[in-house]
Amino acid sequence: MMGLLNILKKLRSNPEKELRLLLLGLDNAGKTTLLKQLASEDVNHVTPTAGFNIKSVLSSGFKLNVWDIGGQRKIRPYWRNYFENTDILIYVVDCSDHQRLEETSQELAELLQDDKLRNVPLLVYANKQDLTTGEKHLNKDKRKYLTSFNNEKKPKSQNLEFFAWVL
Amino acid sequence: MVFFNLWSVLQWYLRPFIKWFLRKTTRLCELQRICYGDKPGAERSRNVEKSLMLSRTRDVKQVVSYLDNTVLERSFVPRNFPEILNPSVAIILRAKKINPKLHELFIVSFRRCLAQIWSYRLLLEEVEEMRKTHYDSSLPEHEEKLLKLWSLLVPNEDLESRVTKQWQYIGFQGDDPKTDFRGMGLLGLENLLFFASEYPQASSHVLSHSHHPKYGYTYAVVGINLTSMAYYLLKDGSAKTYMFNARQYLPNMNLFHKFYCYLFYEFDKMWIESKPENMMEFSIIFKKFENAIRNELADPASVFRINIEVDTI
Numbered sequence: 042m043m044g045l046l047n048i049l050k051k052l053r054s055n056p057e058k059e060l061r062l063l064l065l066g067l068d069n070a071g072k073t074t075l076l077k078q079l080a081s082e083d084v085n086h087v088t089p090t091a092g093f094n095i096k097s098v099l100s101s102g103f104k105l106n107v108w109d110i111g112g113q114r115k116i117r118p119y120w121r122n123y124f125e126n127t128d129i130l131i132y133v134v135d136c137s138d139h140q141r142l143e144e145t146s147q148e149l150a151e152l153l154q155d156d157k158l159r160n161v162p163l164l165v166y167a168n169k170q171d172l173t174t175g176e177k178h179l180n181k182d183k184r185k186y187l188t189s190f191n192n193e194k195k196p197k198s199q200n201l202e203f204f205a206w207v208l
Numbered sequence: 209m210v211f212f213n214l215w216s217v218l219q220w221y222l223r224p225f226i227k228w229f230l231r232k233t234t235r236l237c238e239l240q241r242i243c244y245g246d247k248p249g250a251e252r253s254r255n256v257e258k259s260l261m262l263s264r265t266r267d268v269k270q271v272v273s274y275l276d277n278t279v280l281e282r283s284f285v286p287r288n289f290p291e292i293l294n295p296s297v298a299i300i301l302r303a304k305k306i307n308p309k310l311h312e313l314f315i316v317s318f319r320r321c322l323a324q325i326w327s328y329r330l331l332l333e334e335v336e337e338m339r340k341t342h343y344d345s346s347l348p349e350h351e352e353k354l355l356k357l358w359s360l361l362v363p364n365e366d367l368e369s370r371v372t373k374q375w376q377y378i379g380f381q382g383d384d385p386k387t388d389f390r391g392m393g394l395l396g397l398e399n400l401l402f403f404a405s406e407y408p409q410a411s412s413h414v415l416s417h418s419h420h421p422k423y424g425y426t427y428a429v430v431g432i433n434l435t436s437m438a439y440y441l442l443k444d445g446s447a448k449t450y451m452f453n454a455r456q457y458l459p460n461m462n463l464f465h466k467f468y469c470y471l472f473y474e475f476d477k478m479w480i481e482s483k484p485e486n487m488m489e490f491s492i493i494f495k496k497f498e499n500a501i502r503n504e505l506a507d508p509a510s511v512f513r514i515n516i517e518v519d520t521i
Binding site: 069084086087088089091092093095112113114115116122 | 376381382387388390391392396425426429430432433435436439486487488489490491492494
């Protein structure tokens with residue numbers, strides 16, 4: 042969680058500030074689990090998100106309003122309805138889902154085209170690295186997909202920060 | 209809050225006196241007053257359970273822990289009832305000085321309460337076990353269930369392959385349902401299967417609603433979220449109203465599945481009636497539905513039935 046808190050500290054102009062965190066990513070990436078973990082809730086009873094979940098979490102003096110939007114293809118068109126006033130975008134990637142790394146990178150690329158997300162810090166959460174399949178493909182694919190973003194997209198949308206951090 | 213604490217402390221001390229007073233005036237112990245006075249079903253069994261749990265009589269406490277133990281050993285099943293319940297009832301009759309010849313009706317009613325209360329506890333264990341079993345696509349028996357679900361819901365169309373976009377037709381998220389069961393594990397799949405196999409008309413009616421051009425939703429994903437609702441209602445005891453009011457059945461896995469089917473059928477109705485703008489209204493409508501169900505379950509007289517006949521019109 043250190044990486045996240047560092048971003049928060051940078052943003053800490055107003056100590057009472059409420060922050061809006063937006064969790065996006067493909068289905069089964071682990072967004073709801075991350076949300077529950079942020080809220081220190083049990084993560085063993087998660088169900089697929091139809092629609093969205095929201096939780097308010099107090100963390101280091103911040104009130105984080107975390108929005109977790111379902112990732113299945115059918116509801117991805119509605120993601121953009123939640124862009125407004127977002128302070129931080131966390132994009133969750135399932136590293137063990139080798140087959141869909143390309144799909145997830147395309148979705149992310151599309152997100153970054155959106156004007157409403159301009160100047161919004163981005164955190165790419167490389168989830169499930171502990172799964173063996175994740176470990177095996179991560180090094181190869183991370184370079185292929187995630188870092189390729191870094192090079193291609195960063196010039197277009199300034200102020201984006203890229204992270205990959207281990208759960 | 210303070211008042212509430214004070215009241216519960218007061219109750220703890222006053223309870224024996226109140227019970228003693230009522231016993232002297234009615235010549236009946238608390239269990240008898242419940243079994244004779246309260247309506248059979250949820251009201252009676254819930255109150256018997258409360259009375260047994262609060263009891264400070266050593267023999268009663270021992271019977272309770274003995275029955276709990278039969279649940280842990282998974283032996284509290286109808287074929288063992290004579291062996292388990294006869295001595296349990298006998299011990300409580302003796303401890304409470306109840307004459308079995310004068311109170312035959314009490315024995316029948318009390319026995320039924322015990323059977324319901326501990327069947328519910330056993331069910332809780334079984335449901336938890338099934339929920340904890342993760343869907344495992346390397347196990348043929350899991351895969352067979354999944355394929356059976358498809359053939360029951362979509363009898364006229366074969367799956368082109370195991371991993372295919374067709375799964376989205378019955379409301380899974382992607383090409384492979386295996387990752388959609390999540391924390392509900394096999395319980396989510398078994399619930400969906402039961403609804404499809406035992407209520408074919410109702411489930412295909414609900415499935416067709418899920419394909420509505422405007423109010424459509426993801427059938428299986430919503431179903432798995434309803435499994436989660438049914439699970440929590442069972443776990444926190446709210447579902448006792450439903451389970452104890454089912455006259456012909458004791459709480460068991462089938463009855464849990466039926467409870468789930470009821471929830472699915474009713475949720476679908478509420479969803480369509482709400483005329484949602486899109487799928488993103490799910491969380492709000494789902495919460496509203498849960499509150500409505502909790503309100504109904506709070507009334508011990510509630511009886512739940514799916515009006516399946518209606519949907520054939």
